Amino acid sequence: MLKLFRRPAQVYPLQLLQTYWSPVFDCFAEVVLIVDQYLNIYKSNIIWQQFSHTDGQGLTEWLYPEDVYQLKSLLSSSQLTQSCRIRLMDAQQNLRWFELSANYLLSQPDSQQHFWCLLLSDQTEKIKRQYLQSAQQRSLNDLIKRxxxxxxxxxxxxxxxxxxxxxxxxxxxxxxxxxxxxxxxxxxxxxxxxxxxxxxxxxxxxxxxxxxxxxxxxxxxxxxxxxxxxxxxxxxxxxxxxxxxxxxxxxxxxxxx
Known part of the structure; x- marks a missing residue:
């Protein structure tokens, strides 16, 4: 009898998470995603769809391999806000850096899933400039020492x-x-x-x-x-x-x- 009243595992989060989504997210310059701690994507804005050429699938396949564990660990608990820097491979296999802010939404007791809203700000050009400046500074310091x-x-x-x-x-x-x-x-x-x-x-x-x-x-x-x-x-x-x-x-x- 209890099974008759239990919502399907995939229907429940999609219906509930819809209340956390806004069409305004499509006006953002940043990527906006709703994911669970396993990095399954439930909602995404246009910027993500342009980046990945898809509106579904999991975030794992776009993550730089060394960053998968870091992000999963970050989302494994229900802290209200978390942040980190991650790397993603775009559709052309170019490596891009993002500043990620993760905001906890809710948990689903039946499946023990935690749901998060991710805001990803592209920092690639900034990181490239920092690396270039760092390399130039190292070269200058080496030159001065010699x-x-x-x-x-x-x-x-x-x-x-x-x-x-x-x-x-x-x-x-x-x-x-x-x-x-x-x-x-x-x-x-x-x-x-x-x-x-x-x-x-x-x-x-x-x-x-x-x-x-x-x-x-x-x-x-x-x-x-x-x-x-x-x-x-x-x-x-x-x-x-x-x-x-x-x-x-x-x-x-x-x-x-």
Missing amino acids: LPMMLYRSRNDFDWTMEYISDGCFDVTGYTPAELLNTPRYGQMIHPEDAPSVWSAVQDALNQKELFNVIYRILPDGERVVWVQDIGWGVYSESDMILAVEGIIWRSQPVQS
Whole structure:
């Protein structure tokens, strides 16, 4: 007798889930899906149908294999809201990244199914830009590390107190960045006969908001003379206050007197 009053397993969710669906979803720029925790698709909007060229089937066949377990685990409990990033293969087998927000709808006690509304925002172009920027940054950092010259940012004080310095400082001075950062050491290396003229030339350029280009001597160990060339510029506030000095220093040929 109980079987006569039991709704068919497939009819019950479709009828009930219809109340959670709105035609407005077809106006969204994002994919909207109603699924269960097994990733069976019950409702989908036009964006999904254009992406997959179908309005049915399961989400699993579109998911990147490594992301199937992640998403199923996410939907296995009845938490109100969950989110993650997933990858899908489109109809042309192109890999696309999506930011997924999963909102819990209801459970069906008979079948122990949980139903979710998924909102998928395509992040492919953003991810590609991030990967490209990351790759470019890695290449730039690798290049800076290989160059036998030091990039720096210093305070505008007579000691040229370093706030940033690249690994190339070791080739120029024999000191590591850790030994030069936030200390007066670099300024104290400048030959006493050259320090006043270096300071004067840099200040003149900074006051004129011009590039400076100076050649001078440093004494890394207090005795050995190393000639360097220093090209840099000022960093200014909106009120034209000098915030810092940035530049690049490398070993140079001695100036002929």
